[in-house]
Amino acid sequence: MKNQKAVVGGIAIVLVVILAIAWPSISGMFESKDTSWPKKDITVVVPFNPGGGTDLTSRAVADEMSKSLGKNISVVNTPGASGSVGTISVANSPHDGYNILANGFMSFVSYPVMGYTETTHRDWHIWIATFAPNVIATQPDSAFKDINELIKGLKSNPGSVTFGTAGIGTGGHIASEVLKSSLGIDYKHVPYQGGNPAIVAALSGEVNVVPQLSMEMVDMLRSGKLKGLAALTDKTLEIEGADPIPSITEAFPELKNIVPLGEAFGFAVPNDTPENVVQKIDEAFKKAMESDSVKKLATEKGVQLLGYSGAQAQEYVEKLASVVDWALFDGGVAKISPEKFNIERPGK
Numbered sequence: 133m134k135n136q137k138a139v140v141g142g143i144a145i146v147l148v149v150i151l152a153i154a155w156p157s158i159s160g161m162f163e164s165k166d167t168s169w170p171k172k173d174i175t176v177v178v179p180f181n182p183g184g185g186t187d188l189t190s191r192a193v194a195d196e197m198s199k200s201l202g203k204n205i206s207v208v209n210t211p212g213a214s215g216s217v218g219t220i221s222v223a224n225s226p227h228d229g230y231n232i233l234a235n236g237f238m239s240f241v242s243y244p245v246m247g248y249t250e251t252t253h254r255d256w257h258i259w260i261a262t263f264a265p266n267v268i269a270t271q272p273d274s275a276f277k278d279i280n281e282l283i284k285g286l287k288s289n290p291g292s293v294t295f296g297t298a299g300i301g302t303g304g305h306i307a308s309e310v311l312k313s314s315l316g317i318d319y320k321h322v323p324y325q326g327g328n329p330a331i332v333a334a335l336s337g338e339v340n341v342v343p344q345l346s347m348e349m350v351d352m353l354r355s356g357k358l359k360g361l362a363a364l365t366d367k368t369l370e371i372e373g374a375d376p377i378p379s380i381t382e383a384f385p386e387l388k389n390i391v392p393l394g395e396a397f398g399f400a401v402p403n404d405t406p407e408n409v410v411q412k413i414d415e416a417f418k419k420a421m422e423s424d425s426v427k428k429l430a431t432e433k434g435v436q437l438l439g440y441s442g443a444q445a446q447e448y449v450e451k452l453a454s455v456v457d458w459a460l461f462d463g464g465v466a467k468i469s470p471e472k473f474n475i476e477r478p479g480k
Contacts, residue, residue: 169229169409173204176399178234179218181211184327185264185347185433189397190234192429193261196420201412207234214301215239216248223251227402229409236395238303241453244473245466246301252473253449256400257410259417260440260448262430264345265394266307266364267377271337272356279362279383282341283315290318296330296339299323300465303395304330304344307364310390310459311343334358345395346371347433353377364393371434389478390455396438396448414441454478 176194178187191207198205210218215235225231237260243249268279276282286293297304300323308319322339324330327348334342335357342349342358346369352358353374360377363369366388369377381388399417401410420426421439430437440448453470455478460466470477 170201170203174230176207176232176234177218177222178209179215182209186236186397189262192426193420196423197416200416200419216243227405229405233400236397237449238306238395241456245457245468245470257403258400258445260396260398260438260445262435263396263438264347264435266343267346267360268362269342269358269360272359286317291320294320294322294339295341296322296333298327298330306456307343309463313459313462347435350434364391366391
């Protein structure tokens with residue numbers, strides 16, 4: 133009997149030791165089934181300065197999401213390296229849904245080929261809220277009266293026409309590189325510290341062209357201080373209170389495979405975030421996209437509401453990565469080939 137008790141006791145000790153060693157993995161299984169999320173306030177990390185498209189969009193949508201989730205959502209700006217600093221900070225935080233990334237996905241998909249991250253968009257759950265296309269704009273009295281004249285000028289005087297953008301790796305710069313790769317043009321890049329300084333430079337005549345986002349220049353388009361030569365869209369861009377801006381495909385049908393091109397703003401969490409947390413974020417996001425405040429933002433800023441999630445969002449960013457990453461690599465801006473990440477060239 134004593135031997136039997138000793139054996140049972142020994143087995144119990146062994147089980148306790150095994151349970152203690154395995155507990156981190158086992159506890160994660162229990163946590164993933166926790167239906168009480170969120171238990172505390174949530175942080176949304178915006179990897180850019182306040183006032184930009186990512187910041188404005190994320191604050192509006194997050195405010196509505198907080199109502200559904202019953203917790204405060206604080207927005208923290210963590211700029212640096214085209215947004216990769218804030219992105220990495222979320223990736224390195226616990227994957228429990230309490231740290232959510234807000235980003236512009238044109239920049240986001242470029243991080244691997246720019247050498248900022250080893251991960252790609254496929255390593256994240258993604259929600260896309262709004263879309264602001266790139267608009268090729270000039271002063272109303274510019275020598276370039278339409279997009280055809282601009283492209284002719286670029287081809288006849290390579291490297292002499294100045295494009296002002298928000299900086300290397302930003303939406304305006306990426307769009308310029310896509311046009312360079314697709315149309316065989318060359319331009320002189322003049323980077324600024326943000327979209328607004330680039331637009332001011334175009335207004336003053338310091339640069340010939342500004343290829344920034346529609347929402348960044350919407351007031352200038354409405355007032356007539358800037359003229360939109362073309363939008364990188366698949367149809368005419370209609371902005372309330374502004375003249376319609378023709379799609380670039382009207383003049384260059386061969387660009388149909390790269391449009392729409394612009395910045396899509398939204399949210400992301402690592403793809404090993406617990407399923408029930410992802411589901412709750414998804415439900416709150418969809419309710420927020422139906423809110424009057426988010427719709428008002430879209431009207432005021434001249435952006436399109438998308439509301440993509442799941443497979444639809446992944447399909448969108450997969451195409452975006454193809455167009456953006458190969459343009460950056462072919463143009464010599466990115467030194468790492470998209471092939472390393474199994475990103476296919478855009479179809480013809």
